[in-house]
Structure formats: C-alpha cells, structure tokens
Amino acid sequence: MSLSQRTIKQLSSARDDEIEDLVDSREDLNDEAAAGESVAALPEWALRGRQIEVHVRSNKYTSTPVVAAREAIAGYDKILGGGSKKLHMNLAREILGGDSWNSNSEWASLLDATKKPKMRQWEWKLVRSVRDTVLLRKMKNDKTTSWAWYDQWGFGFTRGFLRSSLTRPDLREGVRWLIAIRTHWFPTVERRWKAIKATGKEPRFSKDCCPLCKAVVTPGWEWAHLMIQCTYRPVEKARKVHLRQVIRGIRDELADVREIEVELAGIRGVNDGTPIGGAVAICLAGGTVGREFGLSFTNGYGQGELLSVKARSYGFVYAASFLTEVAVWYARGVDLPAYIRLDEEVRALRLQDF
Ligand SMILES: [Zn+2]
Numbered sequence: 539m540s541l542s543q544r545t546i547k548q549l550s551s552a553r554d555d556e557i558e559d560l561v562d563s564r565e566d567l568n569d570e571a572a573a574g575e576s577v578a579a580l581p582e583w584a585l586r587g588r589q590i591e592v593h594v595r596s597n598k599y600t601s602t603p604v605v606a607a608r609e610a611i612a613g614y615d616k617i618l619g620g621g622s623k624k625l626h627m628n629l630a631r632e633i634l635g636g637d638s639w640n641s642n643s644e645w646a647s648l649l650d651a652t653k654k655p656k657m658r659q660w661e662w663k664l665v666r667s668v669r670d671t672v673l674l675r676k677m678k679n680d681k682t683t684s685w686a687w688y689d690q691w692g693f694g695f696t697r698g699f700l701r702s703s704l705t706r707p708d709l710r711e712g713v714r715w716l717i718a719i720r721t722h723w724f725p726t727v728e729r730r731w732k733a734i735k736a737t738g739k740e741p742r743f744s745k746d747c748c749p750l751c752k753a754v755v756t757p758g759w760e761w762a763h764l765m766i767q768c769t770y771r772p773v774e775k776a777r778k779v780h781l782r783q784v785i786r787g788i789r790d791e792l793a794d795v796r797e798i799e800v801e802l803a804g805i806r807g808v809n810d811g812t813p814i815g816g817a818v819a820i821c822l823a824g825g826t827v828g829r830e831f832g833l834s835f836t837n838g839y840g841q842g843e844l845l846s847v848k849a850r851s852y853g854f855v856y857a858a859s860f861l862t863e864v865a866v867w868y869a870r871g872v873d874l875p876a877y878i879r880l881d882e883e884v885r886a887l888r889l890q891d892f
Pocket of ligand 1: 748749750751752753763764767768769770
C-alpha cells in the first residue's frame with residue numbers, strides 16, 4: 539500500500555471516529571436544548587466537510603520537502619547537494635505524510651487561546667452549534683431544486699476546492715462552469731431552446747439534443763454528457779487530454795459501490811443503460827455517489843492537502859481544465875447570450891485592428 543493510500547485510509551477512519559464523536563456531542567446538545575426541542579441531524583457531507591474545514595484552517599502546511607524545493611528554486615542547490623530534481627518528483631506525496639488529524643486540538647487552535655481550556659471547549663461547542671443551526675435552517679427552508687441537487691450529491695464535502703482554485707487563475711473559466719454544475723445552474727438545451735423560441739426566433743439546435751454531437755441528452759445532465767460521452771471530435775480530444783486518466787481511476791474505485799444503481803438508474807444519454815457514467819461525472823464535479831466518501835479522487839479534489847492516489851494534481855484541476863475548453867463550445871452551441879456577444883466583440887476587435 540502506498541504512502542498516499544495509507545494516509546487516506548488513516549484519515550478516513552479518523553474522520554469516522556470524529557464523526558461519531560460529533561454525533562455524541564450533538565446528543566449532549568440535545569440534552570441541553572429546550573424541553574421537547576430536538577436537534578436534527580446534519581447530512582454526512584456537512585459533517586465531513588466541517589472536519590476538513592477545521593483541518594485546513596488550523597494547519598499551515600509547511601513541509602520539509604516544500605521548503606527544500608523552494609530553496610532549490612531560489613538557488614540553494616549547492617547547500618542541498620543537487621537533489622532538487624528528486625525533491626520535485628516527491629513533493630506532492632511527501633506533503634501527504636506530514637499531518638495527522640486531531641479535530642479537538644485543531645478546533646482549539648482556532649479559538650481564543652487566552653481563555654481557560656474549559657471555556658474554550660464550551661466556546662467550541664457553541665460555535666459549532668450556531669453553524670449547525672444556520673445550515674439546518676437553510677436545509678429546512680430552501681426548497682429550490684438547486685439546493686436539493688447540491689445536497690443529494692454531497693457537493694458540500696469538496697467545497698474547499700474553491701480555496702485551492704485561487705492558485706490557478708488560468709482555470710477560472712472552467713471553475714466557473716464547475717460551480718454552475720454543482721449548483722444546478724449549467725444551462726440546459728431545453729431551457730435555451732424555449733428562451734430563444736419565446737423571442738420569436740428559430741433555435742439553431744434541437745430541443746433535446748447536444749448542440750455539438752447531436753445525440754439525445756437527458757435534461758440537466760448535458761454537462762455529464764460532455765464529460766463522459768459526447769462524440770464531437772474536439773470534445774473527445776479534450777477528454778483524452780484532460781480526463782481520460784482520472785476517469786479510468788474513478789471507474790476502478792466505483793466498481794464496488796453498489797448504491798450507484800439506485801441513485802443513477804435510468805438517466806438516459808449519460809449512462810448507456812448502466813449508471814456508472816453518470817456516477818463518474820458526479821465524481822468529476824466533486825460530488826459523491828452512494829454515500830461513498832472514501833474515494834481517493836473525491837478526497838483529493840482540492841478541499842484539503844490530499845492528492846488522490848494516481849493523480850498528478852487536485853481533482854478539480856482535471857475537471858476545470860476540460861471545462862475551460864469545452865463549456866465555451868457548448869455555450870456557443872446553445873447561443874448563450876454572453877458568449878455570443880463575446881464572439882461579436884472579438885470579431886469587432888479584429889476588424890478594428892486591420
Ligand atoms: Zn455531445
């Protein structure tokens with residue numbers, strides 16, 4: 539078992555213990571709550587996501603290999619004895635081995651150190667309780683399909699990828715589309731078709747087909763079709779460059795997850811009769827299927843310091859790189875106004891230039 543596999547396994551089991559601890563703490567809160575008032579359970583993605591947030595915020599992530607590599611880049615090769623190439627190669631994996639998770643001490647480090655430990659403990663419970671209440675209230679009151687979608691696939695588990703994405707401004711277009719997928723905002727063919735019809739014009743694409751490869755697509759799953767199935771040549775090429783390697787890894791990891799059948803059965807145009815394609819697409823967007831939070835790809839999506847076992851970078855980097863190229867073609871295919879205007883502006887610019 540490799541270092542990263544071992545680390546992920548350790549962290550997964552650590553998180554399970556901590557979740558049990560949190561559930562116990564919630565029962566304490568129940569006892570303390572007003573008579574007859576019970577505290578509802580948070581979804582698992584929120585519990586696990588919270589552990590990651592605390593872990594990330596309370597750690598500085600300095601590591602010997604990183605510091606050494608920076609020194610090598612800055613010209614300290616002689617002091618290091620010329621080992622910089624090897625350092626670079628080992629950089630990512632070494633980072634994984636450096637930390638251990640301890641939820642209590644990590645929380646404590648975020649709180650006011652001038653107070654006595656018992657007071658800090660109380661403060662910790664209070665802060666957690668307020669955050670839980672805010673989330674639970676949102677979950678109860680928000681009846682939008684976007685929220686139901688976000689909750690169903692547990693996208694909240696990987697939401698910290700946004701923090702990492704700040705280091706990749708070159709992928710901002712793709713990250714924007716990724717957020718659109720996760721919040722159920724990705725433009726559907728049908729909605730675009732109706733919007734164009736309503737203006738009295740005739741759409742240049744069919745109501746239920748991919749505007750690029752012309753295959754029938756399931757409404758709401760157009761993005762998944764692009765990632766997994768679309769046969770438009772440039773899309774296939776982008777998939778080969780950006781996604782092929784991780785798709786293979788995710789498929790292997792999902793092979794044992796039985797609940798996929800239940801959650802994704804019957805989604806036409808994505809899965810070719812089997813739900814695995816849709817499940818892979820959900821994972822590529824940073825979601826979870828079948829309550830499976832132990833996937834290496836999901837844990838290495840960019841919300842923490844972990845990398846997935848076989849990937850060279852965070853999971854979101856693969857998806858955002860693909861979408862940076864492909865989503866724009868799709869947006870133009872369904873005549874999305876912002877992208878059409880962009881086209882016209884670019885053309886106008888060229889005319890002026892000459
Ligand atoms: Zn297509």
